[in-house]
Amino acid sequence: MPDNQRYIDTLNELLKGELMAMNIYKETDDIQGDEQVTAMLAEFARDHQEHARLLTNRIHELGGTPIETAGLPGAMADITAKVNALMGPSHLLEQIYGGEDKGVHAYEDRIDELDPKSQELVRRIMDTDHDHLRRFKERMEAEKSRH
Numbered sequence: 001m002p003d004n005q006r007y008i009d010t011l012n013e014l015l016k017g018e019l020m021a022m023n024i025y026k027e028t029d030d031i032q033g034d035e036q037v038t039a040m041l042a043e044f045a046r047d048h049q050e051h052a053r054l055l056t057n058r059i060h061e062l063g064g065t066p067i068e069t070a071g072l073p074g075a076m077a078d079i080t081a082k083v084n085a086l087m088g089p090s091h092l093l094e095q096i097y098g099g100e101d102k103g104v105h106a107y108e109d110r111i112d113e114l115d116p117k118s119q120e121l122v123r124r125i126m127d128t129d130h131d132h133l134r135r136f137k138e139r140m141e142a143e144k145s146r147h
């Protein structure tokens, strides 16, 4: 299905971002040392896991093969996140806020390349990610006002 392949490739790229976020949140939530941030990361990791599941299903529906890992870029982002987490919640938050922001932009930039059904799915995913950005931002501002 050459026509679907374009959609499948785009969805796989978006899936990579979800897998990266999910892994980072899962692996750093208990390192950075702030209970409120731990709870946020655990909750958002579940959201990204759900997004990954939805994208994986959609890729299957289109007859494609979903990626299963975020590969080398994912592994490298993971290492950076662990280092930041060890330095404390504000360092980690700065990195992952940037990651979420990039993720939302990737969805915004690529949504027009998708078929209508995938677009609808991507819109739902973006809603959740906007919520993540808003809540990370609130938490980062609370952090700053404490110093």
Ligand SMILES: [Fe+2]
Pocket: 021, 044, 048, 100, 128, 129, 132, 133
């Ligand atoms: Fe998110």
